[in-house]
Amino acid sequence: MNKAEKKFRLYAILVIFVLLTSLLAVINAVNFTMASQDADEITQMIASRQGSFDHKNKRSVDMQPQIPEKDFRMGPMGPSSPETDSSVRYFTFAFSEDGKDAKVVAFHLSAVTEDEAMEWARELINEETGWTRGTYRYRVYKDQGMTYVTVIDQGRELIASYRILIISAIGEALCLLIGWFVLLAIARKIYAPIEEADRKQKNFIKGANKEFRLPITIINGNTELAERKYGPDDQTRSTRRQLNKLNALVNKLETIGIFENENVTPSQIPLSEYLNAALDRDVEKFASCGIELNYDIAPDVNISADPEAMVRVIDELIENALKFSMTKASFTLKSDGGRTVIEAQNDTNLPDGAADQIFDRFTRLENAKGEENAGLGLAYVKDVVTAHNGRVSAAVAGGTFTLRIAL
Amino acid sequence: MRILLAAPDRDLLECYKEILETDFGETVTAFDGAQVISLISSENFDTVILDHDLPLTDSRKLIERIRDKGIPVIVLINGSVSVTCLTEKVPATAYLSYPFTSDGIKDVIMNVCQKSSSGGKLTAGGVEIDVSGFRIQNGPYLTAGEIDVLQSLLSGGSVTTEDGAYISALNRKFSEIGAAEQIKYRPEKGFGLVTNNE
Numbered sequence: 001m002n003k004a005e006k007k008f009r010l011y012a013i014l015v016i017f018v019l020l021t022s023l024l025a026v027i028n029a030v031n032f033t034m035a036s037q038d039a040d041e042i043t044q045m046i047a048s049r050q051g052s053f054d055h056k057n058k059r060s061v062d063m064q065p066q067i068p069e070k071d072f073r074m075g076p077m078g079p080s081s082p083e084t085d086s087s088v089r090y091f092t093f094a095f096s097e098d099g100k101d102a103k104v105v106a107f108h109l110s111a112v113t114e115d116e117a118m119e120w121a122r123e124l125i126n127e128e129t130g131w132t133r134g135t136y137r138y139r140v141y142k143d144q145g146m147t148y149v150t151v152i153d154q155g156r157e158l159i160a161s162y163r164i165l166i167i168s169a170i171g172e173a174l175c176l177l178i179g180w181f182v183l184l185a186i187a188r189k190i191y192a193p194i195e196e197a198d199r200k201q202k203n204f205i206k207g208a209n210k211e212f213r214l215p216i217t218i219i220n221g222n223t224e225l226a227e228r229k230y231g232p233d234d235q236t237r238s239t240r241r242q243l244n245k246l247n248a249l250v251n252k253l254e255t256i257g258i259f260e261n262e263n264v265t266p267s268q269i270p271l272s273e274y275l276n277a278a279l280d281r282d283v284e285k286f287a288s289c290g291i292e293l294n295y296d297i298a299p300d301v302n303i304s305a306d307p308e309a310m311v312r313v314i315d316e317l318i319e320n321a322l323k324f325s326m327t328k329a330s331f332t333l334k335s336d337g338g339r340t341v342i343e344a345q346n347d348t349n350l351p352d353g354a355a356d357q358i359f360d361r362f363t364r365l366e367n368a369k370g371e372e373n374a375g376l377g378l379a380y381v382k383d384v385v386t387a388h389n390g391r392v393s394a395a396v397a398g399g400t401f402t403l404r405i406a407l
Numbered sequence: 408m409r410i411l412l413a414a415p416d417r418d419l420l421e422c423y424k425e426i427l428e429t430d431f432g433e434t435v436t437a438f439d440g441a442q443v444i445s446l447i448s449s450e451n452f453d454t455v456i457l458d459h460d461l462p463l464t465d466s467r468k469l470i471e472r473i474r475d476k477g478i479p480v481i482v483l484i485n486g487s488v489s490v491t492c493l494t495e496k497v498p499a500t501a502y503l504s505y506p507f508t509s510d511g512i513k514d515v516i517m518n519v520c521q522k523s524s525s526g527g528k529l530t531a532g533g534v535e536i537d538v539s540g541f542r543i544q545n546g547p548y549l550t551a552g553e554i555d556v557l558q559s560l561l562s563g564g565s566v567t568t569e570d571g572a573y574i575s576a577l578n579r580k581f582s583e584i585g586a587a588e589q590i591k592y593r594p595e596k597g598f599g600l601v602t603n604n605e
Contacts, residue, residue: 228429
């Protein structure tokens with residue numbers, strides 16, 4: 001499975017997760033709000049009946065306008081039904097204005113005694129409406145100088161809400177699991193042709209590279225023979241120049257996207273030594289280009305890697321620094337938390353964000369001298385680092401190019 | 408000097424036969440492995456130049472057979488010389504990568520023939536190397552590039568990271584025969600031959 005496929009699956013499952021969670025969160029929030037509204041409606045219904053279903057006469061409540069009984073929502077969308085009177089678990093106490101005298105208006109609750117309920121109601125005298133002791137909804141209202149406190153038990157209704165919440169969470173987890181497996185099948189189907197196209201592209205490049213090599217050799221030989229027989233002239237010199245260009249391209253093509261895990265021939269390599277030796281070798285090259293070169297290489301850093309590939313990676317980093325540095329370049333090597341990190345940095349004329357596609361094949365960037373590269377070197381670096389299970393990143397910010405390899 | 412040039416392309420054979428005959432002497436060409444086997448069984452050659460993908464043969468076996476007769480084999484490959492050298496898919500005396508030039512092939516032939524006719528020996532620590540036979544005494548074969556690296560190290564010449572593939576191959580071969588010698592980079596001194604207990 002390739003990285004793009006993994007990414008697709010991850011993002012797709014993330015989108016499904018966000019959508020499902022949002023949907024279920026809205027459903028549960030609405031459900032809980034409706035449960036609260038139902039409770040409020042019932043307490044209001046009780047208030048409109050003088051604090052008890054036992055009172056047959058409706059009456060006004062000074063805090064709330066009298067609500068005609070027909071306005072209470074009935075049926076599946078409302079809390080009222082012909083059984084409401086007998087199914088609501090509640091109590092109502094009426095308190096004198098100073099709160100000292102209290103009388104039971106209605107008591108249909110088993111969880112507390114009348115005395116406990118009275119103390120409980122007394123605590124709520126100065127409130128209006130809300131939840132108390134977890135699952136009880138209360139309403140406080142005044143009528144003819146008395147303060148009424150009605151408390152109803154909404155435990156069963158809230159348990160139903162919690163059940164919906166738990167079922168939602170389990171359902172979501174199941175949906176995600178099923179979604180993951182469906183995505184697995186879909187992603188395979190989507191990415192199989194892409195992988196195939198990528199494989200064909202690599203094979204084509206690999207094959208074309210091989211097919212170019214023999215004709216170039218023969219043209220080289222025939223040019224040599226022509227020059228030997230008739231002497232060099234403008235035509236043979238031009239042929240040689242073009243052959244040199246083709247040679248360089250073919251050698252670069254060899255490094256293209258065909259370095260994968262199976263190409264790694266690992267052995268213990270002294271990376272510190274390789275880097276030091278390569279940079280020592282090219283100090284003068286940097287100086288002759290007017291570039292100040294600094295390097296800070298941690299000693300004795302050894303890694304298990306393909307020596308040939310790593311040497312070429314180092315050379316590509318150096319070539320890149322030589323080509324794109326304006327006045328200074330630096331290299332550091334350190335061991336950081338079990339990982340070996342190579343960092344190459346230089347000042348550059350490239351604009352911020354120019355490094356976004358720098359590892360893509362044939363991404364050609366122009367340096368300060370107007371020279372273009374073939375767009376293959378850093379693609380090769382990425383292939384090699386990835387094949388060694390490493391990570392490579394690059395960024396241009398504020399005129400500084402930074403390339404970081406973690407192995 | 409007699410050279411056998413074998414490759415599956417007649418244009419290449421025709422062109423380089425003429426160049427090699429001018430520069431070195433008689434050059435016999437072969438188009439496939441069967442012709443090569445027949446020619447090396449009946450005639451003498453100083454060097455054999457073989458394309459890696461020669462038809463009608465197992466390249467590895469053919470190269471081993473020619474080297475066992477004491478004839479150096481230059482193998483023409485598609486790809487990196489050092490990668491081939493490291494993985495040693497074919498035990499050649501030297502590798503030459505397409506596309507090459509007449510100067511390129513000339514340099515390799517001269518290097519191989521000069522070593523082959525030198526009759527010289529090299530001593531790298533406790534390891535004896537038969538230069539003309541391109542092999543460690545009673546040990547594995549070496550390539551001309553590996554012998555160049557050893558000669559350079561022993562004569563105080565410079566060896567760079569560009570020789571990394573040859574260095575790795577030599578270290579592997581030294582380990583194979585149980586030698587204590589290894590080529591290592593020494594800070595401020597460059598690459599050198601050291602024994603493991605140093």
